[in-house]
Amino acid sequence: MLKDVAQLVINGLMAGTILAVPAIGLTAIYAVLRFPNFALASHATVGAFAGWIANVVLGWSIIPSLGLAFLAAGLVGVATDEFVLRPFRAAGFATTAIGSIALTIALENLLRMIFGNDLRGYDLPITRDWRFAGLHLGPQQVENMAISLVVMAAVFAFLAFTRAGKAMRAVADNPALARIKGVDAVRVARIVSFVGMGLAGVGGMLIGLDTTIDPLTGFRVMLSVFAAAVVGGLGSIPGAVLGALTIGVGEELCLLVLTPNYRSVVGFLAILLVLILRPSGLLGQRAY
Amino acid sequence: MENYLVALGVTAGLYALMAIGLNVIWGMAGLVNLGLVGFFAVGAYTSALLTTKLGVAIGVGMVAGAVAGGVAGALVALITARLRGDYLAIVTLGFAESLRTTASNETWLTNGTDGISGIPGPWRSVLTPSEFNLAYLALVVVIVLIAYLLAQRLSYSPFGRVLRAIRDDEQVAAVAGKPVLAFKVLAFAIGCTALGLAGALYAHYTSFVVPDIFVPLLTLYIKMALLSGGVGNNRGAVLGGLVVVIFLEGTRFITPYIPWLGAVQAAALQQFLVTAALLVVLRFRTRGLVPEPPDHPILRRT
Numbered sequence: 001m002l003k004d005v006a007q008l009v010i011n012g013l014m015a016g017t018i019l020a021v022p023a024i025g026l027t028a029i030y031a032v033l034r035f036p037n038f039a040l041a042s043h044a045t046v047g048a049f050a051g052w053i054a055n056v057v058l059g060w061s062i063i064p065s066l067g068l069a070f071l072a073a074g075l076v077g078v079a080t081d082e083f084v085l086r087p088f089r090a091a092g093f094a095t096t097a098i099g100s101i102a103l104t105i106a107l108e109n110l111l112r113m114i115f116g117n118d119l120r121g122y123d124l125p126i127t128r129d130w131r132f133a134g135l136h137l138g139p140q141q142v143e144n145m146a147i148s149l150v151v152m153a154a155v156f157a158f159l160a161f162t163r164a165g166k167a168m169r170a171v172a173d174n175p176a177l178a179r180i181k182g183v184d185a186v187r188v189a190r191i192v193s194f195v196g197m198g199l200a201g202v203g204g205m206l207i208g209l210d211t212t213i214d215p216l217t218g219f220r221v222m223l224s225v226f227a228a229a230v231v232g233g234l235g236s237i238p239g240a241v242l243g244a245l246t247i248g249v250g251e252e253l254c255l256l257v258l259t260p261n262y263r264s265v266v267g268f269l270a271i272l273l274v275l276i277l278r279p280s281g282l283l284g285q286r287a288y
Numbered sequence: 289m290e291n292y293l294v295a296l297g298v299t300a301g302l303y304a305l306m307a308i309g310l311n312v313i314w315g316m317a318g319l320v321n322l323g324l325v326g327f328f329a330v331g332a333y334t335s336a337l338l339t340t341k342l343g344v345a346i347g348v349g350m351v352a353g354a355v356a357g358g359v360a361g362a363l364v365a366l367i368t369a370r371l372r373g374d375y376l377a378i379v380t381l382g383f384a385e386s387l388r389t390t391a392s393n394e395t396w397l398t399n400g401t402d403g404i405s406g407i408p409g410p411w412r413s414v415l416t417p418s419e420f421n422l423a424y425l426a427l428v429v430v431i432v433l434i435a436y437l438l439a440q441r442l443s444y445s446p447f448g449r450v451l452r453a454i455r456d457d458e459q460v461a462a463v464a465g466k467p468v469l470a471f472k473v474l475a476f477a478i479g480c481t482a483l484g485l486a487g488a489l490y491a492h493y494t495s496f497v498v499p500d501i502f503v504p505l506l507t508l509y510i511k512m513a514l515l516s517g518g519v520g521n522n523r524g525a526v527l528g529g530l531v532v533v534i535f536l537e538g539t540r541f542i543t544p545y546i547p548w549l550g551a552v553q554a555a556a557l558q559q560f561l562v563t564a565a566l567l568v569v570l571r572f573r574t575r576g577l578v579p580e581p582p583d584h585p586i587l588r589r590t
Contacts, residue, residue: 036374036378038322088571094318099567101508102563102566102567105508106564109557109563110556112552112553223386226378230375230378262389264389265386268385272379275371275375275379279370279371
């Protein structure tokens, strides 16, 4: 029993680290643009398919394929934000949120028109699980976790050290003050759309590496990603990491009493629990 | 052909009923609900289960479906009413998705993804199928009419005025001594009652419910009905239901003319066109075909 729990916690931490990547993207977009962007789901799928083309069709290895996933999802993110979502923002967050759901279903169906509904897998070397003390670890999962950690470190460095990152934090913290100091809000919005949706794309591919991908890949994990962001405090990037780990471990531990199909319901229950007990999330709403 | 048109009429009526419900939540009170389909599902499953498993009368099942929709709406609103609107958006969407997952997995109750079949329809045993269709259309039209009149009454009552005040400026309404929270929860519950009733009507019309029906796309259809008709306007809601059905059926006729599309592609293209149309409507016609009237329809303010 104790060993089962330990195994589940390990699995949960690994799943949570991967989940943190799109959750950071979501919470960063929220911090700057102030609306829950449901289009994240389809952008994760866009990234997963871009990475699949690079990996399976072009024969690239995993790391450059992830790079393409980031780039493709980021560019689609900037384009759709510019032409679809930006005009809605003046009409308020509700209209924008509805628009983002319509956008996510539109993109998902565009992918379905091109790729169909078939399940697709990445070209991965077949490896044996590592075993120690009765616990086992998949080398691919460990690699995914390491990649996620590197991506997260890059995001934190971007926010801490680059001009664009500082501008993003300034707008998230106080849009009026940022404008007075000459920060171009439109440019910051484009950067955050690119980085945020790019992270969603990487997340989509990392999740796909573990299983298979299809046009609903992003939509299936959307509730978990939102749960991670809300649990950590919508708009807080360290919060998104902490939230993702919490949701990852929580979803795995619930396997003790529930079937795996209920994974996303666990995320929803976590959202409800946090909203009832601590609405601002574990770490509050400071962006960084 | 007649059966097809009558079936479209029933669908349009159900959309209109849901759009009227959404209008109370969104048009009057300004609250977001991205999980409309969840409350629709609550109504459909409640009535379907009560009538098939417990043998309850159809009328009682429908009322129970409507009440269950309203209660679910009140609970969701209670949890999120104190928070900013973006949380309501996330929670309502999550509610609908979680409900669909639960309905797919609790096989002992809902028969899982196979769905519940053989749901009784009113007078089905004594009527021919086409007579049943017509009778059901009449029933739906009467219910939409009643819902419209009630919503119209609500809209011009003091209750409706307070809702609009909350929508336009919550703080002003609160300063004027209105219990904002209670009004919001009540508005949400009233709207969700209409959604639950629409779900129950749907279940008894098709005699079959599966979790696959209750996808987020249906939520978007209803949003589109209200948006194209005119947010904040009950006549617009009814008109919008009709517009959406005509549009949806129209896209169905386009796809066969594109020869290289397979079945999956054709369905995907249809969904893409629908969502693209919603985005266009949302972008350019946010006031809709029938804009919200500035004031009382009879007692005009000059």
